[in-house]
Amino acid sequence: MKLPNLAFHRPRGGARPGNALRGGGYALAGTAVVLAILVAVNVFAAALPASLTHQDISAAQLYSVTSNTKVVVNNLAEDVTIYWIVQSGEEDDVIQNLLEKYDSLSDHITVEKRNPDVYPTFAQQYTDQEVANNSLVVECGDKSRYIPLTDIYLGEINPYTGGYNATDFDGEGAITSAIDYVTSNEYPQVYLLEGHGEGELPSAFASQIEKENMQVQSLSLLQVDAIPEDAACLLIYAPQSDLAAEEKEMLTDYVAGGGRLLVCAGAVEGGMLENLYSLLADHGVAAQDGLVIDPDRAHYALSPYQLMPEMNSSPLTDPLLEENYYAIFPLSIGLTVETDSDAVTELLTTSAQSYSKAAGYALETYDWEEGDAMAIRSRSLQYNYLTIDSATASLLQVLMIGVFPLLFLGIGIYVVLRRRRMQHVSL
Structure with a gap:
């Protein structure tokens, strides 16, 4: 008995069972490798310090340190x-x-x-x-x-x-x-000069001194023979009358011996504080009579006598520059540097257009007149909201709710149909 010849034909494009199994194994191994890499990356990232993993993009820099x-x-x-x-x-x-x-x-x-x-x-x-x-x-x-x-x-x-x-x-x-x-064993002693009608320290200034762990004591130079040796700094704030000659001599000796003196003084109705400002002259800085006017709009706030000077880089001003603060000085007298000395550091400077009004408190105009001397910067939680009109709001709603979702949906449908067409062609 003769058997007929039987021929078996594998369909074109068909995959061998072994190849399919091998391909599935490759896919599984690849997935495992990717997951292992992701786990390793996450473990490594978690071990990094916060300074490398957390970037501060807040407007007030709430998550940064100075x-x-x-x-x-x-x-x-x-x-x-x-x-x-x-x-x-x-x-x-x-x-x-x-x-x-x-x-x-x-x-x-x-x-x-x-x-x-x-x-x-x-x-x-x-x-x-x-x-x-x-x-x-x-x-x-x-x-x-x-x-x-x-x-x-x-x-x-x-x-x-x-x-x-x-x-x-x-x-x-x-x-x-x-x-x-x-972590400190000793705290700086700051002596606040009194006896000249000095003003009270502003609460923000006093709080900052306390925050710096400084201890403040009052001092009258007329009642002591010398400035205490433990004085880290002598502070003169807003005096309304001038120093006596003996006080000026005592301060001169104190500064010459390496003492630190901080003077916060400005224009007074009684005229210039000659003895006090002569301390500055000993170091090449001259005080100018009258109020400083700066007509440059970028250098004043609200009115030309409320100065908003440029802040130059220094250890004192750098923290303010980092936080983008502005310094505003109303009713200020001018200081000019008389010599090119490394002992003088200009912290705040007005524009080249500024000048000193000799009339002082009695000024009637901001313009420069004959006889006026030329004079040569906590994180807020308040947010600035973006205000848009109703037309713009409607347009954004249409884009976000309608156009963009439909666009992405259309792209997805196109990709799916294209893949199916390619599969049919390969078969």
């Missing part, structure tokens, strides 16, 4: 612990990011969280005040400082609602000041 903080932290020789007192789920994101910055800046800084539900008596060893969530305690050895939340978020009580309205964030200032306090 050069002053870096100097304090880099000079640490002792271990500092920052206790974050907060209940679970009540953590403030801004404070958390800031604490991560400090933790990453130095191996001497450790941040530890203390939940008052778990440690109900923990804060009592540092303060008698009622402790709010997100308050801090900075400790080094036997010294500590409690930082209430109201020292981190500055603001005021709303008289209508009774609530607290935060306007500024001073977390960095409060934490850095506390670190400097607990």
Whole structure:
């Protein structure tokens, strides 16, 4: 019996079972490799310090630290612990990011969280005040400082609602000041001169001095034989009358011996403070009589005598420049540098168009007249909202809700149809 010849034909384009299995194995192995790489990258990124993984793009730079903080932290020789007192789920994101910055800046800084539900008596060893969530305690050895939340978020009580309205964030200032306090053994002594009708220090100025851990004491030069040896600085703020000759001589000897003198003085109705300003003349700086007027619109605020000078780079002004602050000086007298000396650093300068009005308080015009001498910069939580008109708002709605989704949907449909067509062609 003769069997017929049978022929088996594999369809064109068909895949062998072994090839399909091998291809599936390759795909599975490739997927495993990609997942392993992703896991490794995530583990590596999590191990990086916050300074490398968190980039501050906020307008007020809430998540950044200034050069002053870096100097304090880099000079640490002792271990500092920052206790974050907060209940679970009540953590403030801004404070958390800031604490991560400090933790990453130095191996001497450790941040530890203390939940008052778990440690109900923990804060009592540092303060008698009622402790709010997100308050801090900075400790080094036997010294500590409690930082209430109201020292981190500055603001005021709303008289209508009774609530607290935060306007500024001073977390960095409060934490850095506390670190400097607990790691220091001696604190600078600042003597505030009195006896010449000096004005009271502005609250912001006094708070800043306190934040810098300086101790302020009053001093009358007429009641002492010499300026105390422990004086880190002598401060003269807004005197209304001139120094006596004996006081001027005492200050001259103090400065000549390396003492630091900070003079905050301006125009007074009684005329020039000759003895006081002669101290500046000894160092090549001359005070000009009258009020400074700057007609350059980029260098004054509201009126030409409310000066907004250029801030030059220096250790004193760099923190202000970093935060984009402007310095405004109303009713100012002019200072001119009489000699090219390295001992004089110009911190603030008016424009080349500025001049001094000899009339002083009695000025009747801002224009330059015959006899006028020519005279040669906390983070806000307020947001600037983008205001758009109704037509622009409608256009954006159409684009975001209608045009863009339909565009992406059309692209997706095109890609799917194209892939199916290519599959049919290959078969």
